[in-house]
Amino acid sequence: MTSNDFSEWVKQYDESDIDLTNITTTKIHWDVCYSSDMKRAVKTAETMYKGELITTDLLREITIRSMFRSNVKLHLNVWLILGRFAWLINHPSQEEKYSTMERAQIFLNTVEESGKNDENVLIVTHGAFMTVLRQELLHRGYIGDKFTKPSNGRIYTFEKSL
Template structure:
């Protein structure tokens, strides 16, 4: 069995300004979650997938539909780790700074975030459980999002899968894992 992880294609939505207060940042996240994607010139990865699991957010489902012609199982279990500002402020920060602060808040399970790190790890375990329970020697493609893919990758490694890792997965790039 090969498990392929792919981060959705590059999102087309760009913020009006890169400097945002907390309300503007939260609005940017909402718009980003509804955004379309820009597919690369070539979407073929050369692996025949027996099954495809995808996040139910549109940027992932559109990506999955371009990569897999068979049935796609869409699930909220593969969604990105939810983000929102940690405080309400009119101070404008670059959105990269907001992202950094929010990921730190998630790491320490700050009350501002909807999901704790432990809950995210549990979600990744459930996804891998589902894949392993349905395995009949199948090649399974999983289309998800950057931060959640990192947690999913760590769970695969913990369970003995081998493959090339990543710190931050690239949009549309296939990362394969196999258990020997």
């Protein structure tokens, strides 16, 4: 695919439906659920939480962009690797890098200031954003599961250390 094809693929992926067969079921009682406002996250949250969802764009997936514009066709995985590499080297094509870290901070500030962080809080978000959110949780003194690439539908737990 060309860079334009890749951009279209990202758009379609963001709007795609999900397969619920890999969703982790749990007997944990969730007091509150925050979810990304993207369709696939809301659908996941609705299967795991039976109360009223709090949806927010702060939990949206990080938009990956092609590192450069080209009509040369590359495999999808090449575009994805280039996008991740661009993120690591702070390439200007990945314009969301700093705003993504800020979104994680703003979201956690909102949860902590609401007092809900003393409850069982379910957060439904997306893989790449989860890695940024995990970094911010650890920075704030939470302890929890380790992952480099989160699995779809798996629950990762974090608790505030004393």
